[in-house]
Amino acid sequence: MTKNDLFLRAARGESVERTPVWLMRQAGRILPEYRALRGQLSGFKELVETPALASEVTIQPVDALDVDAAIIFSDILVVPDAMGLPYEMVEARGPLFPNVIKTAADVDRLSIPDPEDKLGYVLEALRITKKALNGRVPLIGFAGAPWTLLAYMVEGHGSKTFSKARGLLYTDPKLAHALLAKITATTIAYLQAQVAAGAQVVQVFDSWAGTLPPAHYREFSSRYISEICEALAPLVPVTVFAKGAWFAVEDFAAMPCRTIGLDWTEDPAAVRRAAPGKTLQGNLDPCALYGTPEQVRDATEAMLRQFAGGPHIANLGHGVYPDTNPERVKVFVQTVKGFRG
């Protein structure tokens, strides 16, 4: 039994007494207790790959920020890693793939791994966390969208333009589809295993959605997200968050996802009209949390009013920025909890 099931009910489109709230990247990043733990470790990957520690930082924000859901602490790049393309996390620079995908032979060498075999550390973290939470709040699992994973696997690192990855869609669409199909198969098995390990909702993150022209987005991203939704929707509610993909709302509306995440450039009322019946999640500008407590309160209430008229899960429009004062996050959370329209 989940004691606080507001998030779960909103994610199913059921009516709730008040709007539930959580933050993307709440697990870690801003909390001093996270930084203390992180400082004792060799690196980011040690934290991701050690289930007891990943579980500990997953629960920290539930204790510290009083949010209505926990999201497992992990990284979207564990999937390419498990497929045979390892990443490193370079301090202050971000992810780096020493090898990248260039040819059909590179794609052939990738495996579609058994999740228990190659991603057991995430599944174990979910099991430990589920037990430790003891039903306090629901537990969210997640994965990167196939396009976003391809973007890193081809580009090799973060990029303003992801021009190599986007270029591949023009120069070798067949190779791109072969890679996307393999990522999709891996992701479906991985998310199904996350559900078996205790995830009650799963979210698909398409961080680089906004880099694609709409026609490419449909061909190389949303169709694979749709396959993931089809496979997971019978098990748990699925959330799709595609940053910058304002042009794809109607695609998401037609998928069996239950919740659509909005970034801070999107208009909640317009998305409601385009996606009737869906729960919407978002979308306060993370920069709004740099304000005074009063400014944070005002911005949060203005955001909540924009989502009136349908099911809503309050969140930021992107992950919380690392230099955010946790006290302001608490103001955000408490404002949502106290809001009565």
Next chain:
Amino acid sequence: MTKNDLFLRAARGESVERTPVWLMRQAGRILPEYRALRGQLSGFKELVETPALASEVTIQPVDALDVDAAIIFSDILVVPDAMGLPYEMVEARGPLFPNVIKTAADVDRLSIPDPEDKLGYVLEALRITKKALNGRVPLIGFAGAPWTLLAYMVEGHGSKTFSKARGLLYTDPKLAHALLAKITATTIAYLQAQVAAGAQVVQVFDSWAGTLPPAHYREFSSRYISEICEALAPLVPVTVFAKGAWFAVEDFAAMPCRTIGLDWTEDPAAVRRAAPGKTLQGNLDPCALYGTPEQVRDATEAMLRQFAGGPHIANLGHGVYPDTNPERVKVFVQTVKGFRG
């Protein structure tokens, strides 16, 4: 007399025999003759600040790529520099401001310079170029939008999020407006001087438009762009290119700009409906130029068909990427020139 005035006529909304074509960032970046010249200099700023050299690289793409317009070689950051906030261009990293704007006193210290005094090198480059072009093609002047300049002046360098600059809009909107007003006044005088020096069209670049929530965009960006349009429209046709500002098309439609630039995520037909009577410019994905000649031709023709039904200036949806093969750019240009619907 401008011999090839197709661009100018399309920019005025007049009918043309065929679609004119040019590229953002065509002046420099991809051409071997540009790199040869650039390699002999101490740095990027020497090229920008030496009128004869800036003029030379402005004309190179007219010779090499056969485009229908020349855009003066310069940088949007010359404006903060002229106001008293100097920038450096760090090799392989991009612009850096050793000092940034933090307080009202910082804004007070900035001047609204006489363009001939502080930006005379750009004006001189325009005069030399106009004479050297001798009417072959029209000459485009440009400036950064006030919001985009503020973003650099507050952040101090390029950024994925521009979170410091965006944060200022929440924490000290008054300071932001004081800075934006000063940038706007400088920009208007600067663009008027560009016209006096020979610019026949001016383009305003809002490179970081897409980082703002729509309400902030209206308050902190589009109203200042509108002021610039009001001041310049009586002199020359004005083009607004706001990357990522799909949500602001109706704002631009209401301004006295003549042309709206589209990035590659925007749907030309939808923008035509929202901005009737405007000329549209764009919007091929720069990554399409990584393809084979045949792929470039197909992508270009598909793009041209999307703009049917109103005045169009063919361009990319952003600046040409530095690793683009100039031969592919020629295919793009020649495909536009040969297209007959």
